[in-house]
Amino acid sequence: MSLKFQVGDLTVHRIVELDAPFLPALEMLPGLTPERLDENRSWLQPHSLDANDTFILCYQSYVIQTPHHTILVDSCLGNDKPRPRPEWDMKSDDRYLRALSDAGFSVDDIDFVMCTHLHGDHVGWNTRLAGGAWIPTFPNARYVFGETEHATAAAAHHVAQNAAYADSVLPVILAGRAEIVKDDHQIGDHLRILPTPGHTEGHLSFCFGRQADDVVLTGDLIHVPLQTRYPELSFARDKDPVQAAVTRRAFLERYCDTPTLCCTAHFPSPSVGRVTRWGDGYRLQDID
Template sequence: MSLKYAVGDLTIHRIIEQETSFVPALEMLPGLTPELLAENRAWMREAKALDDSDTLMLCFQSYVIKTPHHTILVDSCIGNDKPRPQRPKWNMKTDDTYLRGLNAAGFSPHDIDFVMCTHLHVDHVGWNTRLENGRWVPTFPKARYVFAKQEFDHWTEQNAKAEVPPFADSVLPVVEAKRHELVGNDHQIGDHVRILPTPGHTPGHIAITMGHGRDDAVFSGDLMHSPLQTLYPELSVKFDLDQAKAATTRRSFLERYCDTDTLCCTAHFPSPSVGNIRRKGSGFVCAAV
């Protein structure tokens, strides 16, 4: 299983926190019928995207990218010591899997220059902070944390109505430590990192494109959770805030990168999680490289 990729002048590392069964396919994808699932069951199981009880298998991971100028972490996963009672596998975790993975890739938390979040859901912000003497402090002490302003504003508004735990323990402490930047969709970091708005899953969801003068790699976040959604882009997950918008965004993203050399780095596809988008019938596949 490959954890390291080189494309253009980028080196990309996968840092896996968990790869596990998540939610039954028919529950996760409201538009999925038992017939369509039956049609796709064999290849999905072979790809380790579906377990024996028809539950979707998902990978929960970060990407660390070395550009010629910076070391950038995309999406900070689940985190430790966080109260997540709805998800037993995430609740009050204390394992060293994530930091060990970071270390194995040759990085310490001090090496990260920027943390970029595709959106601010629980499994994309968890390691933004860690517990130190009873306080949440930034895990990556030298990093600037880059949040899309539209996404940040959305969760600020939600959190004002009723506390959103991952926002309270994994985003606001970064703001209090003055380590954050709120950015618009035209934001760039150096000449290698750009933002691609991909709304639907959340209002301010972004993909992140990297490469000098071209998209050598794109980090798609929660634009899609399962390879089934590349084949059938109209299938949105129940967690998409605007399922119709997510489906439209997904198809246009897949069209954009179809039959190019751009490496598509997905947040949740089972390992190897990374591939090139290729056309297949009226849909697409993410073909492993």
């Protein structure tokens, strides 16, 4: 399993917290037909699709080292947090922090935590429980939230309390560690924001590289490899499935047949590759 990639002057590390079955394929992608699933089962199994036709997801962060900063993108599930799925709920293992350490980092080494969006499986390690209170896990980091994404999440939390916002976003803001930014925000000459709405209103992807997009982090604009071949297949829990499909195809076309390394949030290992064309769709081609 590849956990480290070198691209130009960037080093990319995968920090894997969990691999687990998620939802039955026909439930997760409502536009998917049994016939189309049958046509693709041979290449989906066993890594992306299990014997019960349930999609398997990888939950992971990426740490990108630029010449100037160490940047963590999306902080996975976290420990001690009430969540709606049993494999996410009140976790207490050390896999995530051990994976971070195995990659050569401590929590003190992270300069920025970038959040593609504010769902619970992408912000969990933003904070940790200490003395009965939630404190930022990465004490020296600035946490970057998109303006639209944060405004939408905060408004929803005001109407009905959201556990992920309460335990993994709000404590960061109250600690004075958050930066709420517009879509034109950049960090140095190596990180730019690419708006990718659909899964949520303010969903963002992140582009790394000095003069070109050498590496791009997709977040949840795409969840499983079958959506690469058929970008019109939107996730049942996308906020705007039509917009998500448009965004996904535009993203894949943008990077198709280019040197850009695409790092997905939930694809099975190796999770990264370069976009190539496959009929009317695309595929993520593994790199050597």
